[in-house]
Every structure is written in structure tokens, then in C-alpha cells.
Amino acid sequence: MKYSQLMTQTLREVPSDAEAISHRWALRAGLIRPLAAGIFSFLPLGLRVKQKIENILREEMAQANSHEISMPVVQPAEIWQETGRWNEIGNEMMRMKDRGDRDMCLAMTHEEAVTDLARHLIQSYRQLPLSVYQIQTKFRDEPRSRAGLIRVREFTMKDGYSFHVDQESLDEYYPKMYEAYERAFKRTGLGGSTIAVESDTGMMGGTEAHEFMYLNDGGEDTLLICEKCDYRANRQVATYTRETIGAEDAKPIEEVATPNCKTIEEVAAFLNVPATQTAKAVFFVGLTGGEEKFIFAVVRGDHELNETKLGNAVNAQELRPATDDEIRAAGAEPGYASPIGVQNATIIIDNAIAQGTNFVSGANKEGYHNLNVNTGRDFEADIITDLVAVAEGMPCPNCATNLGSTRGIEVGNIFKLGTNYSKGMNATVLDENGKAQLMIMGSYGIGVGRLLACIIEEHHDDNGIIWPISVAPFQVEIVVLTGKKPAGELEAAEKLYEALQAAGIDVLLDERDERPGVKFNDADLIGIPIRLTVGARGLANGQIEMKLRHESDRSDVALDGAIARVQDEVAKLINGLK
RNA sequence: CGGAGCGUGGCGCAGCUCGGUAGCGCACUAUCUUGGGGUGAUAGGGGUCGCUGGUUCAAAUCCAGUCGCUCCGACCA
Numbered sequence: 001m002k003y004s005q006l007m008t009q010t011l012r013e014v015p016s017d018a019e020a021i022s023h024r025w026a027l028r029a030g031l032i033r034p035l036a037a038g039i040f041s042f043l044p045l046g047l048r049v050k051q052k053i054e055n056i057l058r059e060e061m062a063q064a065n066s067h068e069i070s071m072p073v074v075q076p077a078e079i080w081q082e083t084g085r086w087n088e089i090g091n092e093m094m095r096m097k098d099r100g101d102r103d104m105c106l107a108m109t110h111e112e113a114v115t116d117l118a119r120h121l122i123q124s125y126r127q128l129p130l131s132v133y134q135i136q137t138k139f140r141d142e143p144r145s146r147a148g149l150i151r152v153r154e155f156t157m158k159d160g161y162s163f164h165v166d167q168e169s170l171d172e173y174y175p176k177m178y179e180a181y182e183r184a185f186k187r188t189g190l191g192g193s194t195i196a197v198e199s200d201t202g203m204m205g206g207t208e209a210h211e212f213m214y215l216n217d218g219g220e221d222t223l224l225i226c227e228k229c230d231y232r233a234n235r236q237v238a239t240y241t242r243e244t245i246g247a248e249d250a251k252p253i254e255e256v257a258t259p260n261c262k263t264i265e266e267v268a269a270f271l272n273v274p275a276t277q278t279a280k281a282v283f284f285v286g287l288t289g290g291e292e293k294f295i296f297a298v299v300r301g302d303h304e305l306n307e308t309k310l311g312n313a314v315n316a317q318e319l320r321p322a323t324d325d326e327i328r329a330a331g332a333e334p335g336y337a338s339p340i341g342v343q344n345a346t347i348i349i350d351n352a353i354a355q356g357t358n359f360v361s362g363a364n365k366e367g368y369h370n371l372n373v374n375t376g377r378d379f380e381a382d383i384i385t386d387l388v389a390v391a392e393g394m395p396c397p398n399c400a401t402n403l404g405s406t407r408g409i410e411v412g413n414i415f416k417l418g419t420n421y422s423k424g425m426n427a428t429v430l431d432e433n434g435k436a437q438l439m440i441m442g443s444y445g446i447g448v449g450r451l452l453a454c455i456i457e458e459h460h461d462d463n464g465i466i467w468p469i470s471v472a473p474f475q476v477e478i479v480v481l482t483g484k485k486p487a488g489e490l491e492a493a494e495k496l497y498e499a500l501q502a503a504g505i506d507v508l509l510d511e512r513d514e515r516p517g518v519k520f521n522d523a524d525l526i527g528i529p530i531r532l533t534v535g536a537r538g539l540a541n542g543q544i545e546m547k548l549r550h551e552s553d554r555s556d557v558a559l560d561g562a563i564a565r566v567q568d569e570v571a572k573l574i575n576g577l578k
Numbered sequence: 579c580g581g582a583g584c585g586u587g588g589c590g591c592a593g594c595u596c597g598g599u600a601g602c603g604c605a606c607u608a609u610c611u612u613g614g615g616g617u618g619a620u621a622g623g624g625g626u627c628g629c630u631g632g633u634u635c636a637a638a639u640c641c642a643g644u645c646g647c648u649c650c651g652a653c654c655a
Contacts, residue, residue: 009588009589009605010616011589011590011604011605012589012590012604012605012616013589013590013591013603013604014589014590015589015590015647015648016584016590016591016648017583017584017647017648017649018648019648019649027589034647036646036647037646037647037648090653092653092654108655109655140654140655142653142654143579143652143653143654144649144651144652144653144654146648146649151654157655159655199655200655209655211655220654318653319653320579320652320653321652410655413655415655443655445655447655479614481613481614482613483613483614484612484613514616515612515613515614515615515616515617516613516614516615517613517614517615517616517617518615518616519614519615519616520614520615520616521615521616522616524615533614535614537614545614
């Protein structure tokens with residue numbers, strides 16, 4: 001392609017509100033343009049990168065014996081009603097009516113659509129296992145898009161789905177997809193800095209899930225990582241080794257005045273007890289099946305509550321903090337709350353509270369706490385489970401080593417869905433006994449645009465992007481320098497350009513009438529891995545100059561041998577990504 | 579949804595406090611100049627100052643409302 005044909009513009013300045021590195025470079029290099037909040041156009045350079053990424057994903061899906069299909073973006077409400085998600089999912093789903101007043105939506109994922117296909121097309125266990133994928137637009141009306149392509153509303157996702165007759169078959173297939181993902185991230189240049197962690201199954205439901213996280217300080221997820229063993233988990237699901245507590249005998253409950261002691265720190269200091277001996281109450285209103293329910297959660301004073309665990313435990317689609325009025329309506333006093341005597345609430349407590357004894361807890365009375373509060377004797381819990389948000393330094397659940405923490409951006413995930421969708425949509429096959437069985441499903445996603453953004457985060461310097469060759473919009477850029485008295489530079493460059501194309505190399509020819517500095521700066525900015533400079537100076541000696549974007553040295557190359565030399569460098573760069 | 583900020587030519591910004599001819603840099607067009615790391619000069623084109631309403635002789639500027647965008651938080655496969 002010739003530079004003059006690119007619909008793009010490199011920018012010297014970016015909107016001051018573009019903060020994320022990948023956002024700034026993507027705008028400055030002319031890869032994308034915003035149209036609305038979280039909605040972008042891809043310009044030629046950006047689209048070429050996106051397509052390169054997609055093709056790598058296609059190749060790796062083929063390795064995992066998954067086959068490409070394409071499903072609609074606009075979907076009828078019916079299939080979403082079958083699985084119940086029409087009501088479960090809130091405003092994140094974009095809904096509309098067609099001319100016949102039928103409820104429709106923009107697909108935010110495709111479990112329903114693919115399950116519908118499967119139930120019509122798969123009748124027998126003999127057809128299983130089967131795996132399909134698509135690379136398709138999704139729309140999620142995010143409450144807050146941000147950071148350029150990292151968090152958007154309209155995006156492209158590679159989403160795959162597998163169908164199995166039994167759990168063993170899924171268990172066998174899942175690691176193959178896991179490996180395909182590892183290969184894909186390696187090939188796109190994120191290999192060294194992307195890890196898989198155990199993750200929440202969230203709105204997808206299911207039994208086991210992993211997220212592939214690109215490690216980045218600006219990431220939205222907190223990850224807990226054990227340096228000793230291989231434990232790695234998203235904070236949403238991370239667990240830890242609980243210390244064994246020598247439970248004392250229950251002592252009689254006793255009310256004490258604790259004026260102006262609303263926080264755990266204040267209470268612990270005032271009563272001179274460790275925070276581990278206090279109980280902290282946290283209040284939420286959970287939405288389950290369209291019904292609001294007051295939730296009274298209790299964790300130990302030194303612990304933080306994990307809302308994901310709480311939401312899963314009470315089976316809530318949405319959680320919001322309760323207001324002071326709602327807390328009082330349930331019979332508790334904000335700042336001095338106790339589960340004792342609370343009405344119309346789901347009381348859910350962490351294991352540490354259930355196992356320990358003689359906690360300090362509020363007295364549901366302004367300025368008073370109770371000593372020696374005990375589960376079972378003084379109040380009954382509706383649910384006892386793990387509610388702790390694991391923090392850095394807590395002991396690893398496998399080996400008790402102190403956990404480290406880091407931030408990451410989710411670029412992909414894999415889920416064992418089980419029968420979550422086949423059940424609601426009655427997707428069955430006959431097994432070898434002629435008996436109908438719900439299909440067991442897995443789902444596998446990768447956000448293509450987000451992956452592109454992460455690649456920029458990983459590969460750039462002060463002058464611009466440094467594309468890994470596998471996803472670079474072009475493998476080679478030829479910069480022609482024509483002086484006032486052209487001496488055949490342009491002709492030589494065009495000849496080289498055509499020869500490289502004939503050799504199967506992706507080439508960009510910058511033939512614009514611009515000064516050298518402009519062309520060099522643009523070349524650095526858009527980040528093509530191999531730059532060839534054709535100028536009168538070298539041409540007189542039958543030479544051109546070659547420079548790799550990630551290196552600072554330049555070298556002269558004989559024009560005759562240039563093609564072979566470029567092919568050599570391309571091969572080397574690709575090998576570097578394996 | 580809570581907090582903060584911003585909407586003035588394609589981009590970056592000034593002007594607003596104290597109402598009175600809409601400005602600067604980049605980009606764009608033309609001519610000249612320069613020609614291996616964002617040359618220099620001259621002359622141009624391009625803006626309902628987000629929108630609506632109000633105050634006023636007069637509104638980019640003051641007031642109210644509204645829409646949009648960004649950042650922090652909540653939220654989120």
C-alpha cells in the first residue's frame with residue numbers, strides 16, 4: 001500500500017483527556033477515531049492490525065479443532081428469555097423494538113444463539129464433541145467506557161463454544177483451548193506478560209474459569225499470585241489459608257459503652273482488643289429475580305468483604321450498598337450494628353466469624369457495643385461461607401506462602417459452562433443408551449480490540465509504537481527521500497516495493513512529498529518493524545538503508561540482495577515470538 | 579449511579595473574572611524556500627463559541643436547564 005492512499009493522519013498532539021498509553025498512541029498513530037463514548041472507527045492501519053490478530057486467532061482455533069461460524073448481532077428477546085437473562089441482565093444490554101413491536105437486543109455475547117444452533121443441529125452423542133467460534137461484534141452498554149480500546153461499548157470478540165456429551169469430554173477439551181490461548185498470546189507479542197488466573201464465572205455461570213490477564217499497573221483487576229507454587233487468582237475469587245483458631249468457651253454477652261467508636265480501629269483501640277476479635281457488619285441490598293433483599297454481611301474486623309463472593313453466595317444479580325434508613329428499618333444501627341435481633345434480612349457471615357468466639361460487635365444502639373457475641377447462641381446466620389477479600393500478604397491457599405498482588409487487564413477467558421445454557425434452552429442429545437442428555441458446554445473469549453491495545457501498552461517507546469511483526473499493519477515500510485533534483489529514488493523505491501510485494505511481504509511505501517524528518521517520525525510513530533530508506537546517497541552505491549524499529553542501529557544493504565535480507569529479518573522476527 | 583472537570587475551525591489551546599469586531603499554534607490550500615529526523619517566509623480557506631431558554635441595547639463571556647465527552651469511584655464475561 002502507498003502511504004498517500006492511507007486514510008489517516010498522524011497527530012503531533014492528542015486530546016489531553018486521553019490518558020492511557022495505548023489510547024494516546026492509537027490516536028496519534030492514526031489507528032482509530034472515536035465516534036461516541038466507547039465506540040470507535042478503525043482506520044486502515046488499525047484495521048490491518050486487528051485483522052492480523054484475528055488471523056492468528058483463526059489459526060490457533062483451527063489448532064484446537066474449532067471451526068468458524070458467524071451469528072447475528074441483532075437478536076430476538078425470546079432466546080434470552082429462555083435462559084432468563086433477558087431479565088437478569090440490566091442496562092448493559094441494549095434493547096430495542098423492531099417495526100412489529102417485537103423485543104430485540106444487540107448481542108453482548110452469544111451463548112443463547114449458539115445453544116439454539118446446537119439444539120437444532122446436534123441430535124446425537126456421535127456428533128460430539130464439537131467446537132465452533134466466531135469473530136463478531138458485541139455491544140455492551142457499559143456504564144463507563146474508558147482508556148481507548150481497553151474498555152469500550154462496541155467491540156470485536158473472538159468467542160468460541162464447545163459442546164460435549166459429558167463432563168469428562170469438556171475436562172479433556174478445556175486444556176487444549178487453554179494451550180491455544182497461550183500460543184495465541186505468545187504469537188501476538190504478549191507471551192511474557194500474560195498469565196492465566198482462576199476467575200469468577202460471573203454472569204456466564206459455570207463451574208471453572210480462567211482469565212488470561214495482561215499484567216499492567218493500569219489494569220482494572222487485582223490478581224493474587226503465589227511466588228512459590230502456581231496459585232494465581234483474580235481477587236474476586238482468591239482464597240487463603242485460614243489460621244486455626246483456638247475457640248474459647250463462650251462467655252456471657254455484655255453491653256459496654258463505646259462513645260464515638262464507629263470504625264473497627266476506634267472500637268479495637270477503645271476496648272483494647274485486637275481487630276481480629278471484632279466483627280464488622282456490612283450492608284447491601286441485593287437484587288434477586290427482580291426482588292430486593294436486605295443483606296446483613298459480617299466479616300472479621302481485620303478482613304475486607306469481597307462483594308463478588310457475597311453476590312454469588314446470596315445469588316444476587318445486583319448488589320448496592322444499603323442506605324442508613326434501610327439499615328435502621330432492618331433493626332440495626334449504622335456504626336454500631338449487630339446481627340442480633342435483625343429483621344427481614346439475609347444474615348450471611350464469614351467462616352471466621354462462625355468458627356471464632358466472643359467477638360466484639362455493635363449493640364444496635366448508638367454508642368454501645370456488645371462483648372462476647374457468638375454465632376448460634378446469640379444469632380443465627382442464614383449463610384456461612386467465605387466472604388473475605390484476600391489481600392497481599394495473606395497466606396496462599398495451597399502452600400501458605402504470603403501472596404503477592406498485581407494488576408491486570410483481562411484479554412481472554414475460558415469457562416466451563418456446564419449445562420447452564422443447555423438446560424434453559426433444552427439442548428439435548430441422545431447418549432449411547434438412547435437417553436436424552438443435556439449438552440455440557442464450554443465458552444472461550446478473547447477481546448480483539450483490547451488485545452490490540454495491550455500490545456501497544458507492551459510494545460512502544462517515546463517515539464511511538466513498536467509492533468511485533470506478527471500483528472504489524474505492514475512488515476516493511478519503505479521511506480523514499482527525493483531531493484530537489486530527483487535521481488531515480490522514487491523509481492527505485494517503487495521497483496523495490498513491487499518486488500517485495502511479489503515476494504509476499506506486506507509493504508508500505510511512503511512516497512509522499514514530505515521532508516525526511518516528517519517521514520522518519522511518522523515511520524517511528526506507526527511502528528512498522530522493518531524500515532528501508534531509499535535515498536540518493538546510498539543509491540549511488542547501489543545500496544539502501546535498513547533499520548529495525550526496535551533497534552537503534554542502521555545498516556546498509558545492497559539493493560540487489562534486499563529482498564532476501566528482508567525475508568531473513570521477517571523470519572527472524574517471527575521466530576522471536578514463538 | 580456518586581464525585582470532579584471540560585465543550586471556542588480537523589487537533590491542541592487562549593479569550594469568560596470585568597458583556598461590546600472571535601484569536602494563537604499545528605494541520606489544510608497557493609507560491610517561494612529547504613531537502614537524511616516534525617525547514618523557513620508570504621498570502622489564503624475554514625468557526626451557528628455543544629444545544630435551548632432567560633437577563634441585556636448588546637452574550638463565547640452572566641443566569642437556568644439540557645445534551646455530549648473525559649477522569650476518579652461504584653459497576654463490569
